[in-house]
Amino acid sequence: MSDKIRLSVAELHTKVQELLVDKGFSFEQADGIADTITAAERDGCLSHGVFRIPFYLAALKNEDANAQAIPSVSVNETSSVVHVDGHNGFCPAALKAGFEPVMDKARTRGIAALAIHNVYNIAALWPEVEHLAQRGFVAFAFTAANAYVAPAGGTKPLFGTNPMAFGWPRGDKPPMVFDQASSVCARGEIQLMKNAGESLPDGAAIDKDGHPTNDPEAALAGAQLPFGQHKGSSIALMIELLAGALIGDFFSYQSSEKDVHNIGAPFGGEFLMVIDPSHAAAPGTADRHIEHAEELFTRLLAQEGTRLPSGRRFAAREKSLNEGVLVSDFSDF
Amino acid sequence: MSDKIRLSVAELHTKVQELLVDKGFSFEQADGIADTITAAERDGCLSHGVFRIPFYLAALKNEDANAQAIPSVSVNETSSVVHVDGHNGFCPAALKAGFEPVMDKARTRGIAALAIHNVYNIAALWPEVEHLAQRGFVAFAFTAANAYVAPAGGTKPLFGTNPMAFGWPRGDKPPMVFDQASSVCARGEIQLMKNAGESLPDGAAIDKDGHPTNDPEAALAGAQLPFGQHKGSSIALMIELLAGALIGDFFSYQSSEKDVHNIGAPFGGEFLMVIDPSHAAAPGTADRHIEHAEELFTRLLAQEGTRLPSGRRFAAREKSLNEGVLVSDFSDF
Numbered sequence: 001m002s003d004k005i006r007l008s009v010a011e012l013h014t015k016v017q018e019l020l021v022d023k024g025f026s027f028e029q030a031d032g033i034a035d036t037i038t039a040a041e042r043d044g045c046l047s048h049g050v051f052r053i054p055f056y057l058a059a060l061k062n063e064d065a066n067a068q069a070i071p072s073v074s075v076n077e078t079s080s081v082v083h084v085d086g087h088n089g090f091c092p093a094a095l096k097a098g099f100e101p102v103m104d105k106a107r108t109r110g111i112a113a114l115a116i117h118n119v120y121n122i123a124a125l126w127p128e129v130e131h132l133a134q135r136g137f138v139a140f141a142f143t144a145a146n147a148y149v150a151p152a153g154g155t156k157p158l159f160g161t162n163p164m165a166f167g168w169p170r171g172d173k174p175p176m177v178f179d180q181a182s183s184v185c186a187r188g189e190i191q192l193m194k195n196a197g198e199s200l201p202d203g204a205a206i207d208k209d210g211h212p213t214n215d216p217e218a219a220l221a222g223a224q225l226p227f228g229q230h231k232g233s234s235i236a237l238m239i240e241l242l243a244g245a246l247i248g249d250f251f252s253y254q255s256s257e258k259d260v261h262n263i264g265a266p267f268g269g270e271f272l273m274v275i276d277p278s279h280a281a282a283p284g285t286a287d288r289h290i291e292h293a294e295e296l297f298t299r300l301l302a303q304e305g306t307r308l309p310s311g312r313r314f315a316a317r318e319k320s321l322n323e324g325v326l327v328s329d330f331s332d333f
Numbered sequence: 334m335s336d337k338i339r340l341s342v343a344e345l346h347t348k349v350q351e352l353l354v355d356k357g358f359s360f361e362q363a364d365g366i367a368d369t370i371t372a373a374e375r376d377g378c379l380s381h382g383v384f385r386i387p388f389y390l391a392a393l394k395n396e397d398a399n400a401q402a403i404p405s406v407s408v409n410e411t412s413s414v415v416h417v418d419g420h421n422g423f424c425p426a427a428l429k430a431g432f433e434p435v436m437d438k439a440r441t442r443g444i445a446a447l448a449i450h451n452v453y454n455i456a457a458l459w460p461e462v463e464h465l466a467q468r469g470f471v472a473f474a475f476t477a478a479n480a481y482v483a484p485a486g487g488t489k490p491l492f493g494t495n496p497m498a499f500g501w502p503r504g505d506k507p508p509m510v511f512d513q514a515s516s517v518c519a520r521g522e523i524q525l526m527k528n529a530g531e532s533l534p535d536g537a538a539i540d541k542d543g544h545p546t547n548d549p550e551a552a553l554a555g556a557q558l559p560f561g562q563h564k565g566s567s568i569a570l571m572i573e574l575l576a577g578a579l580i581g582d583f584f585s586y587q588s589s590e591k592d593v594h595n596i597g598a599p600f601g602g603e604f605l606m607v608i609d610p611s612h613a614a615a616p617g618t619a620d621r622h623i624e625h626a627e628e629l630f631t632r633l634l635a636q637e638g639t640r641l642p643s644g645r646r647f648a649a650r651e652k653s654l655n656e657g658v659l660v661s662d663f664s665d666f
Contacts, residue, residue, distance in 0.1 A: 074616045080413060081443035081612040110414035111606065113444045117615045138579060154636035158629075166571045176574075178567040228561030234511040234642050237633070238499045241509075245626040246471060248614035253632065271613075273444065273606065279414040280604075281581035282450045283407045293578040296491075299586065300570070303487035309567045 008324045013038040016053065019333065023057055025067040032092025036123040041325045044316030047188030048124040050327045055122045056090065057333060059265035062258070064088045065120055071097040080105045080112040086119030091143075091270060094119050095128050102274050106137055110279025115247040116270040121145075125165035126179035126313075128272065133167030133175030138275040141165040141179075144243045145266040147253040149183045150223035152233035155210035157223045160252035160266060161187050162239035169277070171290045174317075176297070178309035182236035183224040187264070190216050190224070242271045341657045346371040349386065352666065356390055358400040365425025369456040374658045377649030380521030381457040383660045388455045389423065390666060392598035395591070397421045398453055404430040413438045413445040419452030424476075424603060427452050428461050435607050439470055443612025448580040449603040454478075458498035459512035459646075461605065466500030466508030471608040474498040474512075477576045478599040480586040482516045483556035485566035488543035490556045493585030493599060494520050495572035502610070504623045507650075509630070511642035515569035516557040520597070523549050523557070575604045 007015065013034050020030035033056055040048035059065045069089025075082055082101045086094035098114045105112035125141040132139035145160025163186070165179035181187075184204035193200060194216035205219030206212055213219055226232030244251040249269030250258070258267055281287040300306050340348065346367050353363035366389055373381035392398045402422025408415055415434045419427035431447045438445035458474040465472035478493025496519075498512035514520075517537040526533060527549035538552030539545055546552055559565030577584040582602030583591070591600055614620040633639050 076616070078441060079443040079612045083615055085615060108411060109442060110412040111444055111446045113608070113613070115613055115615070138574075151633050151636065151639050153638035153640065154633070155638075156636055158632055158636070166567070168571075168574050176570075178571075180564045180567060184561075227564045228517075230642070231513045231560045232564070234499070234513060237509075237629075237642070238501075238511075240629055241471075241501050241626055245622045245629065246608070246610055246613045248618050248620070248622065248625070251625075251629050253629075275446070275579070277579055279412045280446070280448055280579045282416055282418060282448070283409070285581050287581070289578045289581070292581070292584075293574055296570075296573055296578065296584050296586075299491055300484050300487070303484065303489055303491070305486035305488075306484050307486065309563070309570070 003329050004326050005329050006324050006326050009038060009042045009320055012041060012325055012327065015331075016050070019053070019330065020056065023067075024060065026070075028093045029067055029069065029089055032096055033090055033123075036092050036127050039127050040124060041327055042317050042320040043313040044320075045124060045313065047186055047192055050330050051188065051192065052122055053330055053333050055263070055265050058261075058263040059090075059120050059122070061261050061263060062265065062267070065265075069093070073097050073101055075101045080109045081115060082112065083115050083117065085117045088118055089120070091116060091119040091121040091123055095270075099131060102272065103132070103135060103137065106274040106276045111273065111275050114272040114274065116272075117247065117249055119270065120265050120267050121270055122265050124179055125163050126167075126177050126310075129165040129167030129179070130175055130177045132274055133169045133177060136169045136277070137167075138169065138277055139167040140273040141270060142239045142242045142272075143266075143270040144240050144250065144252045144255065144268050145187065146259060146264060147256040148187055148224050149226055149236060150206065151237070152226060152230035155206060155223060158253060159226070159233075159236040159240060160255070161224065162236045162252070164235065164239060168293060169290060170294070174310065174314045176293075176308055176310055177313075182226055182232050182239060184227045185224060187224070190219055194220065243269050247271055336662050337659050338662050339657050339659050342371060342375045342653055345374060345658055345660065349383070352386070352663065353389065356400075357393065359403075361426045362400055362402065362422055365429055366423055366456075369425050369460050372460050373457060374660055375650050375653040376646040377653075378457060378646065380519060380525055383663050384521065384525065385455055386663055386666050388596070388598050391594075391596040392423075392453050392455070394594050394596060395598065395600070398598075402426070406430050406434055408434045413442045414448060415445065416448050416450065418450045421451055422453070424449060424452040424454040424456055428603075432464060435605065436465070436468060436470065439607040439609045444606065444608050447605040447607065449605075450580065450582055452603065453598050453600050454603055455598050457512055458496050458603075459500075459510050459643075462498040462500030462512070463508055463510045465607055466502045466510060469502045469610070470500075471502065471610055472500040473606040474603060475572045475575045475605075476599075476603040477573050477583065477585045477588065477601050478520065479592060479597060480589040481520055481557050482559055482569060483539065484570070485559060485563035488539060488556060491586060492559070492566075492569040492573060493588070494557065495569045495585070497568065497572060501626060502623060503627070507643065507647045509626075509641055509643055510646075515559055515565050515572060517560045518557065520557070523552055527553065576602050580604055
């Protein structure tokens with residue numbers, strides 16, 4: 001492994017973007033990817049930080065991956081579902097193209113959806129729900145992956161690690177955001193544990209013969225398991241349906257079939273739902289969703305040992321913005 | 334306990350409805366409640382069947398519970414969020430009032446929401462998502478409960494058992510539906526285990542001092558735990574926000590505070606999202622969401638040991654429609 005270097009968050013963004021442009025990405029594609037990689041390093045989510053750059057570069061080996069893609073947005077006057085075709089580029093640029101139209105729809109109609117089609121999605125989902133929640137919206141995001149996870153009761157990979165993310169606005173405070181895989185572990189976490197020589201928690205995976213394993217390498221060759229047994233499996237199935245069949249994109253097993261070079265860069269769609277809370281309070285009653293939620297957060301945090309899902313990330317962010325981030329030197333990627 | 338009697342599903346519905354009218358419920362309220370109790374017995378979900386009748390009757394002891402409530406619907410031409418005020422009645426009648434308007438909105442706009450306000454909600458959520466999915470929609474439902482569940486890391490009840498339900502249409506087949514508590518066990522399951530002298534699974538609950546317990550009675554006096562540790566806790570929190578702060582209704586702890594007679598009939602709101610899949614495929618592409626999803630279901634069921642979330646329920650339904658259901662005699666409730 002290469003030496004670690006300390007960079008400010010802005011410097012990291014510039015360096016990632018320059019590297020990607022140098023490797024053949026358009027400015028728009030590189031800018032979006034640099035946003036998500038920088039945000040992950042800044043927030044201490046290392047499995048989606050600099051560690052991911054090789055996945056973006058490797059994705060270009062897929063014959064149809066398009067590092068120069070210009071996403072196209074379809075907005076229909078009647079419908080509240082906004083579509084963005086990523087044209088085989090990467091998800092961040094497609095999301096950027098869809099944010100304003102879907103927020104416009106949500107403001108007028110109260111609830112809207114954003115369907116992102118035909119993208120490679122190697123990023124975390126919290127950046128998009130955070131973006132929307134910072135602007136006052138309640139937001140959900142769902143995407144499939146490659147087939148890594150056995151359904152409850154089964155032994156063979158079928159589902160992706162299928163994350164769902166949720167964002168809740170908190171006025172002047174950073175939003176409450178969670179982004180969680182529907183498997184016990186995220187794929188990137190297992191790859192990091194393998195590199196670090198660490199063991200998986202019990203119940204996270206089975207080997208290729210269907211036996212429980214704590215060995216990251218055996219898990220990567222076998223199948224991951226859903227969190228919370230059949231309940232996490234139901235959520236993984238729901239996410240396949242939303243990001244796959246509903247919007248006419250790939251299921252995880254279809255993404256795996258397409259990934260003939262075994263690169264691990266999932267291809268398919270992402271589905272988001274966006275709610276403007278000003279439409280959601282009962283007619284004639286005051287809209288006090290933000291202060292009401294704070295009462296719940298206060299009660300939750302009053303219990304010793306608890307935290308808000310996004311608390312650790314925002315603490316890491318504050319530190320990174322003050323001190324910069326320490327990352328592997330990736331100039332030779 | 335009283336003797337068991339065998340009834341046809343239709344007979345059970347009539348008897349439950351007559352009993353409720355006799356106890357002071359209006360026809361509309363009794364009809365909605367009889368629907369949900371009958372559906373639960375028919376589908377083998379005993380914790381939401383006849384077992385629940387005493388909860389409905391006890392709820393009338395709450396000073397403001399209104400067995401004669403006539404739900405009022407608010408539809409705004411611009412907004413896709415339909416509101417129903419249940420006026421302190423029970424949820425089933427309010428849902429019935431909201432179904433057509435929210436489906437109309439979803440058909441036109443692609444995505445719509447239904448906010449049910451001011452209801453006692455003692456029922457399962459799968460009947461409403463099944464109703465919507467049978468009509469071709471993708472549907473989500475969320476509701477809070479009373480404060481029974483400790484947040485991840487904590488030891489005191491804060492969240493409800495907070496179910497979420499999801500429904501997916503399958504054309505001529507019964508829809509794919511799941512309805513799962515964000516706790517390891519549903520509250521009603523623990524009450525049934527207590528009655529049957531059974532033990533709770535590990536990780537389901539802590540006693541009032543915060544120690545793990547398998548004793549249903551100690552669990553009911555202590556706190557239940559979320560499924561999948563912090564991930565289920567995040568989902569429980571999301572559901573509090575959606576069914577509570579977003580639509581201006583009660584959090585679970587507020588419902589508990591209101592329940593001064595400790596009846597266990599949660600009061601508050603329910604939030605549903607409804608999608609018309611015909612809006613969700615990429616523009617210019619064929620909408621083949623149903624056949625596409627069947628390909629996934631076929632692959633899932635090809636793995637030995639798996640099942641679709643709703644499979645067991647539909648098998649029980651077929652049996653009940655042929656043979657009737659065996660229920661406790663509830664004529665002296």
